[in-house]
Amino acid sequence: MEVTTLFFYFVSFLFIVLFKSLIKSFLYPSNGKQLPLPPGSLGWPYIGETFQMYSQDPNLFFANKIKRYGSMFKSHILGCPCVMISSPEAAKFVLNKAQLFKPTFPASKERMLGKQAIFFHQGTYHANLRKLVLRTFMPDSIKSIVTNIESIAQTCLKSWDGNLITTYLEMKTFTFNVALLSIFGEDEILYREDLKRCYYTLEKGYNSMPINLPGTLFHKAMKARKELAQILEQIISTRRCKKQEYNDLLGSFMDEKAGLSDEQISDNIIGVIFAARDTTASVLTWILKYLGENPSVLEAVTEEQMSILKRKQESGEEMGLNWADTKNMPITSRVIQETLRVASILSFTFREATEDVEYQGYLIPKGWKVLPLFRNIHHSPENFKEPEKFDPSRFEVAPKPNTFMPFGNGSHACPGNELAKLEILVFVHHLTTKYRWSVVGEKNGIQYGPFALPQNGLPIKLYSKK
């Protein structure tokens, strides 16, 4: 080999080494405390391990990493260095130290939902919004809407009778209507169709590439977002003229003491619809799947629900469900808990370290993303025996602390969890007492959109028992 060629190779090698270390020091500046980073691999600069994660089931990717590195490991996904955590204590630590770990979302999602929505904030503004949302969704407030939820469930079920339906799509209609009921009270029926048309266009763009050019899904979604805000403004101004008192979420947001602008109200209404609809619809879809696959559990749930009807008939009590009935459904409640655990529809969430944080001798550098892995916590044999088995009876005993967090934990934990459980209980009551169903086509497989779902949204044929 000639000397010049050798020299060329040497210089190229030096250049690559220097370039890599330059990128490394730019992306991961060294820490003054000299603490080690958690174990794991950061993969290639910028690309990181994105391809490894998305070329397989992300949950398998996490499970393999946990086996190799333990419950806390580093990675690099979608252009961001991150620390993944799968121990209940670490998840609790991250979710409860709001000043050290802030919520983080891609800018395009913020634009689409509205920058003022609750998810994106910390501090006083967030605390104020949370108080208003919790006020509307706490048990004492939602007690009064059981009958309305019941009538929405009955209408949906009647319209599916004898038809082949895609469970998830139909459940989205049910949960959308319940979300509107909790936001606008009985007025919701007036706005349902307009809001639905805009919201359905908006959601199509939610997971699209954020390219705002005419013709793209993102562009159509942003247009629908604008129209949605206009409809909401109209509703707000109509209410202002009426000077009436309302006990729904909009009433709570419009309370003068709340001090919210119209834009803040709109962003948070769109945000609550977003948080309430697909999550609950996805859980309901999984419930139908698990009940179908576990005939003895279905029988026990049906018996529990039939006994409520029987008791009402015998005592001459009004036939519709009330709040007390929904608090007396222990078997069905355990089915919901077990579904939330096995399906873990929100596999993980994101936070970002606001400063260098030391945790268990490791450094989580400022700016790094931190992902509490809910699904891995729910599927760890240390936390749940035979974790892959669907067994609602395991909830006869309370789970170990912080091992079960389907609604999150800490200052951003789900304020709608009581409403979600209520609407599921009401729905399952009418489903099991009046209908039977069978799954059509592919029975296994999971898809993510973005929530975990049975393959193809679970097509079923539903029949009235009569």
Ligand code: HEM
């Ligand atoms: C079974 C259905 C549901 C599940 C599994 C669920 C799960 C969650 C989880 C895990 C979080 C926390 C996310 C994080 O910490 O990053 C959350 C937040 C939230 N959820 Fe739910 N949710 C459900 C239904 C609902 C419903 C029905 C509503 C409204 C009526 C709702 C409203 C919200 C809101 C507003 C937040 C943001 C809270 C904040 O940032 O302070 N959710 N949800």
